[in-house]
């Protein structure tokens with residue numbers, strides 16, 4: 298990762314407080330009652346200027362829902378999102394619209410996000426003119442310079458179908474980065490790519506973020522989180538179960554350790570518990586006296602290790618005064 302200066306003591310770019318999202322699903326039959334499905338259950342998150350934060354977890358853990366709520370693409374059921382101190386989640390759409398240019402989203406489906414009739418260059422020019430308010434005469438050279446920075450100098454006039462998967466991703470990144478965003482939320486921007494192309498897409502994104510911009514990278518690839526992010530939030534069943542800076546500590550939560558250990562058995566896919574700790578059915582630590590507590594009480598995030606490491610974990614087996622490194626016995 299290119300060195301990025303994190304302004305840890307400056308006002309955050311994003312603050313998420315007590316975020317809750319519940320989806321209403323239709324019953325199986327027309328006469329069945331609707332079901333309330335909790336997708337996010339009390340998430341707190343903070344991104345400092347210059348910081349890249351990973352949201353990791355399996356499908357259905359709530360990471361994409363959190364990222365979409367941060368940018369106002371979904372409304373929360375409860376809780377607050379502040380972008381640069383502004384209560385974003387409470388603003389009506391008309392008030393959000395002129396500020397959206399500063400807060401950009403990179404979708405997972407690059408091909409679906411591109412206009413099949415527009416060349417790579419035209420995509421960036423239109424973005425600069427329509428969203429960035431850039432005069433058309435200036436937009437062309439700026440768009441070309443951005444595409445060249447992202448290694449697409451020879452593909453300026455290619456249509457989306459003529460581009461490789463990695464090149465399509467880089468066009469979507471160029472469109473976002475051309476606007477000099479203050480926050481970028483990237484939802485699995487490398488999914489479906491081979492390892493080399495993944496690296497080049499992340500290099501294009503994180504290496505070209507404006508100084509002071511924050512970034513949330515949603516990923517299920519732990520090597521991306523380890524290699525490109527300053528801090529990692531691991532999610533399970535709509536909750537953050539661990540927050541860790543991998544440059545100073547390793548994950549200690551038994552679920553997060555499975556996620557981050559490339560040699561471990563696959564993450565269990567059995568049903569999660571609906572009371573107490575959701576990981577309980579698969580947790581090797583929930584034994585003896587602890588099992589009853591794990592069954593009855595949802596664990597909350599608590600600090601482990603030195604306070605300066607800002608390492609927090611939600612697990613009854615890991616007490617506040619337990620050091621974060623070395624990690625506890627392997628599951």
Ligand code: SF4
Nearest residue numbers: 574577580591612613
């Ligand atoms: S709270 Fe209990 S069940 Fe959950 S991870 Fe910790 S020990 Fe395992």
